[in-house]
Amino acid sequence: MPRPPPTMRPLPLAAPRADGIDTGPVEMLAATNRADLHAATCSDALLRLAEAEDTLRAIRLGEVDALVVSDGESGQRVFTLSTADRPYRMFVENMRDGAATLSSGGLILYANSRLAEMLSCSRETIVGAALATFLATGAPIGSEEIRGPDGLGANIEFDLIDGNGAAVPVQVGSSPLVVDGEHLTCLTFTDLTALKAQDREIARLSQAQSERMADLQDAQVALTRQATHDALTGLPNRALLVDRIDQSLAHAKRSGRCTAVLFVDLDRFKQVNDTQGHAAGDSVLRQVADKLVAVLRPMDTVARIGGDEFVVLAPDVESQLQAVDIGARLVTELCHRSVGSQDGERVAASVGISVSIAGRGTSETLLKEADTAMYQAKSHGGGHAEVFDAALGRQVQERSIALRTLQSALDDDRIIVHYQPIIDLASGTVAGFEALARITEPDGSVTLPAAFVPSAEDNGLVVPLGAQVLHMACTEACRWQPADLPQRRLTVAVNLSSRQFQAGDLTSVVRTTLQRTGLHPSCLHLELTETAIIDLDADFLQQLGRIGELGVQIGLDDFGTGYASLTHLRRLPLTFVKIDQSFVQGLRTNPEDDRIVSAVVDLAANLGLRSIAEGVETSSQLDRLRTLGCDQAQGYLFSHPVAPTGIPAAIQHPPW
Amino acid sequence: MNAVNEPAVVAATAHETWHLRLYVAGQSPKSLHALVNLKSLCEKHLAGRYEIEIIDLVENPSLARTDDILAIPTLVRRLPVPLRKIIGDLSDTERVLVGLQIHPDCLS
Numbered sequence: 001m002p003r004p005p006p007t008m009r010p011l012p013l014a015a016p017r018a019d020g021i022d023t024g025p026v027e028m029l030a031a032t033n034r035a036d037l038h039a040a041t042c043s044d045a046l047l048r049l050a051e052a053e054d055t056l057r058a059i060r061l062g063e064v065d066a067l068v069v070s071d072g073e074s075g076q077r078v079f080t081l082s083t084a085d086r087p088y089r090m091f092v093e094n095m096r097d098g099a100a101t102l103s104s105g106g107l108i109l110y111a112n113s114r115l116a117e118m119l120s121c122s123r124e125t126i127v128g129a130a131l132a133t134f135l136a137t138g139a140p141i142g143s144e145e146i147r148g149p150d151g152l153g154a155n156i157e158f159d160l161i162d163g164n165g166a167a168v169p170v171q172v173g174s175s176p177l178v179v180d181g182e183h184l185t186c187l188t189f190t191d192l193t194a195l196k197a198q199d200r201e202i203a204r205l206s207q208a209q210s211e212r213m214a215d216l217q218d219a220q221v222a223l224t225r226q227a228t229h230d231a232l233t234g235l236p237n238r239a240l241l242v243d244r245i246d247q248s249l250a251h252a253k254r255s256g257r258c259t260a261v262l263f264v265d266l267d268r269f270k271q272v273n274d275t276q277g278h279a280a281g282d283s284v285l286r287q288v289a290d291k292l293v294a295v296l297r298p299m300d301t302v303a304r305i306g307g308d309e310f311v312v313l314a315p316d317v318e319s320q321l322q323a324v325d326i327g328a329r330l331v332t333e334l335c336h337r338s339v340g341s342q343d344g345e346r347v348a349a350s351v352g353i354s355v356s357i358a359g360r361g362t363s364e365t366l367l368k369e370a371d372t373a374m375y376q377a378k379s380h381g382g383g384h385a386e387v388f389d390a391a392l393g394r395q396v397q398e399r400s401i402a403l404r405t406l407q408s409a410l411d412d413d414r415i416i417v418h419y420q421p422i423i424d425l426a427s428g429t430v431a432g433f434e435a436l437a438r439i440t441e442p443d444g445s446v447t448l449p450a451a452f453v454p455s456a457e458d459n460g461l462v463v464p465l466g467a468q469v470l471h472m473a474c475t476e477a478c479r480w481q482p483a484d485l486p487q488r489r490l491t492v493a494v495n496l497s498s499r500q501f502q503a504g505d506l507t508s509v510v511r512t513t514l515q516r517t518g519l520h521p522s523c524l525h526l527e528l529t530e531t532a533i534i535d536l537d538a539d540f541l542q543q544l545g546r547i548g549e550l551g552v553q554i555g556l557d558d559f560g561t562g563y564a565s566l567t568h569l570r571r572l573p574l575t576f577v578k579i580d581q582s583f584v585q586g587l588r589t590n591p592e593d594d595r596i597v598s599a600v601v602d603l604a605a606n607l608g609l610r611s612i613a614e615g616v617e618t619s620s621q622l623d624r625l626r627t628l629g630c631d632q633a634q635g636y637l638f639s640h641p642v643a644p645t646g647i648p649a650a651i652q653h654p655p656w
Numbered sequence: 657m658n659a660v661n662e663p664a665v666v667a668a669t670a671h672e673t674w675h676l677r678l679y680v681a682g683q684s685p686k687s688l689h690a691l692v693n694l695k696s697l698c699e700k701h702l703a704g705r706y707e708i709e710i711i712d713l714v715e716n717p718s719l720a721r722t723d724d725i726l727a728i729p730t731l732v733r734r735l736p737v738p739l740r741k742i743i744g745d746l747s748d749t750e751r752v753l754v755g756l757q758i759h760p761d762c763l764s
Contacts, residue, residue, distance in 0.1 A: 054743045055727045063744030066681035066728035068713060068720040076717040078728065084684040 098170070098189035101177065106130050109184065118170070118191055120163040131187075134160050136167060157192065169196050230304040232282055233289035241303035241311055245363035248315035253359030255316075260323035260355045262312040263370035264292070264330060267348040267382040269308035284347055288334060295333050296326075311367065320355045320387060327351040327385030335383055350377040351385035402455035405447070409439040410464055416440055417472045418641035421650050422493065422612060422634045425626050430651050432491030432525070433480075434634060435473035436641045437465065456497075463503040470494050470510070474517040474524065476644050480651065481523070490651070493525040495557065498532035498540070507546040514550065521551030527578065529557045533568055541571065548573035555612070559600060569607055577604050581615020581635070587624045594624070601628045674698075674706040675735035681728040682714040686745040690729035693746035701758050709734075731756075 058064045065084040071077045092099050098115030100108050111126040119126060119134055126134075136159040159167040169192040177184040228240035236244070248259045266288065273281035285308065292302045292310060301313040312330065317323050334349040352374025354366045361369075373388035380386070409415055419433035439447040456462040477492035500506050514521055526547065533540075533556070548554055555576035556569070560583055569577075579600050586593025597613070604611040613625050616635030625633055639650055678694060680687030691710070698706045713720050713728060723732045723741070733740040733756055742755040 051726070051741065051743070054741075058727060058744035061744065063686060063747060064727040064729070065684045065686040066713070068717065068725050068728065076713070076720040078681055078713045078717050078720070080681055080684055080714075084681065084686075087685055 096190075098191070100126075100131070100187045100189070102131055102185040102187055104183050104185075106132060115189060118162065118168055118189060119160060120166075125163070134162070136161050160189065169193060233286055233304050235289050235293075235310075236301055236303040238303065238305040238311075241301060241305060241313060242363045242367075244301045244315070245313055245366060248313060249356060249359040249361070249363065249366075251315070251359070252356065256358045258317045258319060258323065258355050258357050259359065259366070260312075260314040260317045260320075260326065260353060261366040261370045262314070262323070262327050262330065262385075263352040263354075263367070263374040264288075264310040264312060264334070265350050265352075265374050265378065266308040266334075267350055267378070269347055272347065288347070288349075291333055292330065295329060311370070317355070320353075323353050323355045324385065324387055327353045327387075331383065331385050348383040350374050350382045352377055352388060353385055354388040399455045399458060402452050403459045403461065406439070406452045406456055406461050406465065409452075410461065410468070414440045414442075415465065415468055415472075416446075416643070417469055417476065418643055419473075419476070419492070419647060420634050420641040421639045422491070422632050423638050424632055425622075425630060430490065431632055432493060432523070433477075433647070434493040434527075434641075435469060435476075435495075437469045453497075457499060460499060460503070462497040462499050466495075466497055466500045467509055467513075471513050471517065474513050474519040476647075477523055478517055478519050479644075480647060481520075482651075489520060489523050491523050491525050491553075492519075493527055493555070495527045495529075496532070498528075501532075501540050501543055505543070507543050507550070510547055510552060511550055514552075522553070525553045525555060525576070527555050527557040530559065530561060533572065544573055555610075558614075560596060566603075569603075569609070574609055576610035576612055576631075578612045578614050579630070581613075584613045584615045584621060584625070584635070585617065587621045597625075597630075598628050601625075601630050604631075605629065672705070672736055674702050674733070675709070676706060677709040677711060677723070677732040677734055679711050679713055679720070679723070679725045679728055679730045679732070682712060684728070687729045689745040689747065690731065693749070693752070694731060697746070697749060697752060701753070 055064070064081075066078050066080045068076050068078055093112050093114075095112065095114060098118045099110075099112040100115055101110040103109050108126055108129055108131055111123055113123065116123045116126055155171055155173050157169065157171045160170050162168050171190040171192055173188045173190075175186045177186045228237060229235065230237045245259070245261065252259045266284070269281065269284065272284055285304070288308075288310065289302065289304060292312065296302060296312060297314070299315060301315070303311045303313070305311055312326070314323060314326055317326070331349055331351055334347065352370045352372065354369035354373060356366055369388035373386045376388075377384055377386040416438045417435050418438055419435055421430045422432050422434060423429070424431040437449050437453070439452060441447060453462065453465075456465055473492045473494050477490065480490045480492075482488060482490075496506075500509075510524070510526070513519075514524065544554060553575040554573055555578060556572070556574055557578045558580045559577040561580045577600065579597055583593045583596050583600075587597055588594065601611045610631045611629075613621075613630050613633040614635065616622055616625065616633045616637045618637060621635075622633065622637060642650055676694065676698070678687075678690060680691065691708075694708060698708065711719050711722075713725065723730070723739075727743050729743075729745055731742040731746060731752075733742075740755060740757070742752055746752050
């Protein structure tokens with residue numbers, strides 16, 4: 001370390017004053033005399049030496065990376081050691097972007113290795129070359145253009161041309177740099193090749209995606225239509241209909257108007273389908289659909305909800321009367337116009353109408369009511385419209401409850417049979433019993449047949465019910481037969497329904513039952529109601545004949561209440577008639593009833609039939625029946641129907 | 657260095673703000689090391705009562721004359737007096753503590 005020139009100001013590191021106050025170098029200088037100056041100079045030299053040693057130590061240990069050198073008059077200059085800019089060099093060399101320094105004349109002074117890589121050139125080729133060499137036509141050439149008009153460095157995109165002549169898309173950032181008075185430009189080049197490829201891929205994918213979206217939307221529309229419309233006619237289906245009814249009801253709640261639902265069912269459609277094939281049937285359905293749409297107002301909805309079932313929703317009608325008008329018009333249009341198959345087979349329609357006032361009810365109840373009214377119209381011969389009324393609805397509901405009750409009773413073996421004694425009036429002894437079905441309810445109560453038999457007739461459950469009762473009665477009757485008096489057999493009378501004849505081979509049912517239970521055929525009496533024989537046909541007659549041939553007796557129940565004619569009495573293989581209790585109860589009080597009973601007893605006797613009086617309640621009625629010559633009788637006067645356990649007592653000790 | 661004066665000086669300056677000046681050359685690695693080392697040392701021993709002044713001699717070489725700087729980095733203790741210099745990147749903490757006359761026993 002050279003000794004500092006004399007002009008240099010005194011050392012700041014002079015020893016502090018004893019009071020500890022730093023008076024500063026200038027003050028210190030002023031305070032020193034000549035002798036002091038010498039001492040100070042010595043001390044100064046020592047300190048400078050120590051500092052120089054310190055500096056050398058730091059250099060040796062690598063704790064220093066720049067030196068300050070006095071440059072005479074021009075002042076101080078700083079020299080950095082070779083390691084000082086290494087981090088920046090490394091940083092620039094290894095950055096992902098290409099980097100270059102450009103002279104004001106557009107020559108490349110420096111390029112990092114990434115730029116050489118991007119240009120597929122050696123660095124030696126690049127350094128010293130004009131940037132323009134690597135620019136595509138049309139790209140900004142000079143540093144002025146790249147810097148932009150404001151000189152702040154614009155980010156612009158253009159193509160570089162690499163050593164192989166291939167275009168390399170880049171984004172260029174630039175910034176001015178002044179080094180030793182020379183104006184340079186720093187440039188960074190971001191390679192956009194991957195980005196551009198990505199952009200193209202994104203564009204391609206987005207195009208594909210939008211095409212797929214369009215396809216999906218089409219499919220969605222098709223699916224929605226499929227889910228809400230009937231494929232054959234293009235009409236709304238049940239789901240859409242229900243939705244529209246719900247909407248109409250919601251609207252009617254505010255407007256107070258009427259909503260009409262008309263259930264349209266084709267009357268002879270099954271025949272068209274069966275005789276002319278499904279294509280003809282489909283054609284009829286399409287014609288009906290077109291006709292309905294043509295006849296109705298645009299605001300009305302026509303839906304197809306099943307085979308030949310259409311429903312019209314008239315969402316806004318004045319009154320029930322207007323709904324009836326619409327129904328009548330539909331019937332007229334469908335019956336008398338050109339709707340029909342090619343063979344000229346005309347279809348007719350039955351229409352059931354249900355009307356909601358001010359949005360009362362639900363789509364479900366409206367549809368159910370219209371359906372019920374439609375069946376009513378159909379049962380009255382079809383070809384016309386009927387309006388649902390509440391009484392009809394109740395009846396339907398009761399029927400459906402009865403159906404469930406009876407079905408569960410059959411399933412749960414809760415059918416029991418009670419037996420009412422039939423008394424031989426001449427001897428006063430028990431001739432046999434009439435079997436009467438009962439249902440024991442889960443709560444222990446007993447339901448009588450009047451509550452479930454009529455509906456069982458309607459819904460067909462009378463067939464399994466009848467078979468079960470027949471079996472139980474025959475089984476039971478076997479137990480009654482007195483072992484000691486085989487000639488005095490006790491009979492069991494079981495009621496039959498015409499449905500049992502329609503259901504199939506009743507003869508074999510009866511025969512099988514007799515075989516299985518072992519009951520003597522002559523002990524079994526089957527009773528038919530008068531109403532049952534109205535539908536008399538050849539098959540029915542044949543079955544009755546075969547059953548008669550088994551040795552089973554057949555009689556007519558409730559005689560006088562129905563439509564049985566004398567012809568019936570003659571044609572059927574009957575052995576007895578039962579005089580209806582309504583006449584029996586009028587004996588002695590109603591002369592007309594008396595005359596009827598008298599005539600029936602005579603008629604039966606003349607035809608060789610046994611006469612049995614039902615519902616005998618008083619001894620005076622009994623006396624009169626004896627006088628008239630009636631053969632047998634049953635009724636509360638003798639006994640209520642009894643459970644099987646009460647039968648021995650009834651046989652042994654008749655209370656009359 | 658005057659060992660006799662040390663305790664009195666430190667005692668007198670224990671509650672003063674230390675003024676430290678670091679001479680650097682741009683962001684040269686040793687300059688940055690020195691700054692990092694200085695900051696952590698000050699936080700540890702002089703928390704709340706020091707200020708660091710940074711002088712970049714690359715930007716302004718003539719300022720080297722103020723404290724007769726020869727090598728970079730160099731730390732100068734301006735206050736408390738007397739003025740003291742530490743040359744190097746301050747990586748030897750023990751040496752720096754001694755050089756700055758920071759004695760753990762005398763510090764609050």
